[in-house]
Amino acid sequence: MRIAVVGGGPGGLYFAALVKRIAPRHEVVLWEKGGVEDEVGFGVVFSDGALGGVQAADPRLFDVLGDRFVHWDAVDVRYRGETLSRGGYRFSAVERRALLHLLRERCAEVGVTVHFGTEAPPVPLLSEDFDVVVAADGVGSATRAARADAFGPDLRPSASRYLWMGTDRVFDALTFTVVETPHGTMQAHSYPYAPGWSTFIVETTDRVLAASGLDVPDRAPEATAAAVADLFADQLDGHRLVCAGSRWGRFTVVRNRRWVDGNVVLLGDAAHTTHFSVGSGTKLAMEDAVALAMALSDHGVPEGLAAYEAERMPVVAKTQHVAEVSRDWFERVDEHVGLPAADFAAHLVTRSGRIGRLDLPLVDHGHVERVRTWFSEALSGTG
Ligand SMILES: Cc1cc2nc3c(=O)[nH]c(=O)nc-3n(C[C@H](O)[C@H](O)[C@H](O)COP(=O)(O)OP(=O)(O)OC[C@H]3O[C@@H](n4cnc5c(N)ncnc54)[C@H](O)[C@@H]3O)c2cc1C
The missing domain is CATH 3.30.9.20 (D-Amino Acid Oxidase; Chain A, domain 2)
Incomplete structure (x- = not known):
């Protein structure tokens, strides 16, 4: 199978490395328009403290990355001179640059062809030339825009x-x-x-x-x-x-009616975004990568693409709902400023009682075990 990947963020890189590792005979080519050292973004937080299936798919990668993770268990709210702290959570974070660096190394190790500093060829060409085109080209995905009739994007810029x-x-x-x-x-x-x-x-x-x-x-x-x-x-x-060159941005909630059009498939932020206040975007992009690699391997094209869309859309929709409630709360923070500190902190942490941490999808241990077993079976024999 010949697979083209547009975009070398965490979603595109992880997918490319996984799919090539499972099936070394596949040709996997990835284009990243940024240079090797161009990444923006400081750290990424993983809000439930565990990477679930993402980690199970490539434990060796996370063994190396493990040393770079910072862990903590509290949420602090600083408001009008007071700091209110709540413990009992599980968070971890890593430098985005370190994550991308290790993912690139992984791609090189398994034999993915990566073109850095290179805009991907136009999608119609890729679509003709490759069996599958994975559009992992981020929130502003040109692939999605070029095929808007098929994907049905719904883009909602924040206030x-x-x-x-x-x-x-x-x-x-x-x-x-x-x-x-x-x-x-x-x-x-x-x-x-x-x-x-x-x-x-x-x-x-x-x-x-x-x-x-x-x-x-x-x-x-x-x-x-x-x-x-x-x-x-x-x-x-x-x-x-x-700043490292970053500028004022406007967060955009991205949804799509479909994630698949023929042999072109959306992955990560190109398909969906979640507000940074719930820290899930990177994990969701990497979970997409795991699901797509497994589905393509199990079912090929086009059934694998349909299976990927059917599996991931409902999971992502749940996190997006929580993230949107959270974004709305932060956008209307003025409605709560003036409350006594303890009330303000309680509103913030539970987002006015509408979301709490238990509303974020928890780690599904059955799923993690399935991913672990699937990858160890798929890899036995490939070395
Ligand atoms: C302020 C902020 C804070 C965030 N904090 C967190 C956090 O704490 N935790 C978390 O999990 N997530 C966080 N996120 C979200 C996270 O950054 C994204 O969800 C994640 O990067 C998505 O990965 P991706 O691979 O889908 O896309 P991206 O990381 O956006 O990568 C897409 C890549 O495609 C490349 N590209 C685009 N078009 C082309 C083309 N035509 N040819 C070649 N290359 C192309 C781009 O250069 C880019 O490198 C945050 C986002 C923001 C805005």
């Missing part, structure tokens, strides 16, 4: 804006900070992801951004980071924020 940054202030919990600036409310989502480093995502409305003068198009990203750091000075304890 708020975010800036994804890092800081050398080390947080020891998933920390939500609310700051009441002279221009309005701003909030930060932060968590540790590597020794000496935490992710720091600031979110606010267009109105606050315009009034605070933080969204000046020609301003250097590092100057913006410094201005944001001034607003969060109490939380950062004199530490700095770094």
Whole structure:
């Protein structure tokens, strides 16, 4: 089988490495338009603390990655000078760059052909030339846009804006900070992801951004980071924020009516997104990769593509629902600012009673065992 993969994010890379490992005779070619060192994004958090089937599909990868994970069990809410802490959770995080680096190494080890710094050929060409085309080209997927009639995308941009940054202030919990600036409310989502480093995502409305003068198009990203750091000075304890070139973005919820069109299939953010406040996007993209690799191996094309879509769509829909409730809550944070600290923290952690951590899909141990057994059987004999 000849397989083309458009996009070398966590979804595309993991799929390519898995499918080539299962069937070394397949030709697997991946295009990534960014260069090897171009990744944005600091850490990625995995909200239930376990990677479930993603880990079971390639335990050796996660043995290596394991040393890079940071683990913790608390959620802190910082509000009006108080810090309210709730324990009993399980979180882990890793540097996105480290994850991508190891996935690339894995692709090289198993013999995937990877073209970095190279835009993929047009999909009609790929679709003719390859048995399967996996569109793992992210939230702005051009593949999805080119075949909008077939995929039926539903794109909902958020009302708020975010800036994804890092800081050398080390947080020891998933920390939500609310700051009441002279221009309005701003909030930060932060968590540790590597020794000496935490992710720091600031979110606010267009109105606050315009009034605070933080969204000046020609301003250097590092100057913006410094201005944001001034607003969060109490939380950062004199530490700095770094942007690594990232700019104010608008989170977009992506859904599609279908994920398969002929031999072209959507995977990861191209198919679906979940708001960063529930930290599931990377895991979902990698779970898609596992499911697609298994389905193609079991059923071939086109049945495998249909099986993948049927398996993944309902699972993803559940997480997307939770994520959207969470996003809505953060977008309307002003409705809760003014509550006493304990009430505010309780609202935030349970998102007004509508979501709690138990609403996020939990690890399905039966599924994990099935993935583990499937991969160890598929790999016995391939070396
Ligand atoms: C602020 C923020 C914070 C987040 N935090 C978390 C978190 O804590 N935990 C978590 O799990 N998730 C998080 N996410 C989500 C996570 O980043 C995504 O869900 C994840 O990266 C999806 O992986 P992917 O492989 O589908 O797409 P991407 O990672 O977007 O990769 C797509 C790749 O395709 C490439 N590409 C696009 N078009 C082409 C083309 N024509 N030719 C070649 N290459 C192409 C792009 O360069 C890109 O590298 C966050 C997202 C945001 C915005």
